[in-house]
Amino acid sequence: MDLQNIKQRFGIIGNSEGLNRALDIAIQVAPTDLSVLITGESGVGKEKIPQIIHSQSLRKHNSYIAVNCGAIPEGTIDSELFGHVKGSFTSAHSDRKGYFEEANNGTIFLDEVGELPLSTQVRLLRVLESGEFIKVGSSKIEKTNVRVIAATNLDLTSRVTEGKFREDLFYRLNTVPIFLPPLRNRKGDIFLLFRKFANDFADKYRMPPIKLAEDSVYILENYRWPGNIRQLKNITEQISILEEERLITGDILKKYLSDTNVPNLPVLIKKETAEDFASEREILYKVLFDMRKDINDLKSLINEIIDQDPDIKLDDYETQIVKNNTRPHEISLDSVKNMTPVKIEKSERYDIEDTNEIVDEVLSLSEQEKELIIKALEKNNYKRKLAAKDLGISERTLYRKIKEYNITK
16 A cells, blocks of 8 residues: 555645655555554654554454553553453452453554553563563463554653663664654644644534634744644644634634744753752752851851951941842842941940851751741742742642641641
8 A cells, every 4th residue: 555545544644754754664664573663742643653554564454452551550550461360469350361462463552652660661571572471460471472563752762771761672662663753843734734624623513614814824834833733633623613713813823822922943951860959848958058158158258357357337238238229138248348338436346246156056957948938928928829939849849848847827
């Protein structure tokens, strides 16, 4: 079957080079039993590729099972994939076949394969290498003849480096790689997809199809489409139902697109590691320690000034800060150095109380954190959203902290 017929049969719209390349590879590899790994962002239509491969393979008259690995809880995924025997766990009231047994002589599609737990990855590798598996709670080796096609929107090479995905399994799945490009790299296909979706929804809801004005075509084709084809389809359906006008202008379209004013440019992002901050609590601790350091630096500077000239009135620094409308947290060491001190008689000198004892006798870290939270809540009249913003943490984390420290209004 040629490429055009494949597109018509499976409802695939577009003629971009990346799309055609992916379909060509799928058609070529279909008659073999090689494992295939499909990669691409969420919403690009990866689920179509295994259907095409199965339909063009020698297994097409046998079972085709699609499994979303990310949707199955970790505690039950082994049972779902490989089956279990009666009594193997609390709710195992009878023997159960797994997907690999059900799909014998057919094809199994493992979507979101990057979400598999490491223990399940070991079992999967054994199936790929020898066709053998063991049901949960059993010691009997079972055999299956299944072709495995996997897909992921994650960078598996990074997950291998992080120790979250087995390297041997990655290379076993990646025998034939197929990459589906994101929609933003298929500009010529965007309008074709929109028109197809608009006609489909017009038939579904029995209304005239929506059409795009010239300016809206430009906006449509230059939007980044982070949700890819799935997002384009959803927005087309929204516009079809909600807009009375059938000609969609650029202003109307912009209402349905987020961040349309942001240019379509690459963004440099610093990759954070676990060593940066292990948790939000550590961020609060770092702020506290930085404040303590600033206080010690300021104290050292004042002592240095006094040593140079004992007849300095320190109250005058405070007066200048007030006159300049400087908030305490905005005071810098340079601003203190640039202030002009006023000399007074020795009898009028104020002794500076050494703050070493105060700094050293600060509360425990948890008590400091509690104090900060209380102050933020009081400042914002106990509005958690504003308090969380001041603290630099999420509202959910703040709510958890309030319960943990039993903070009441």
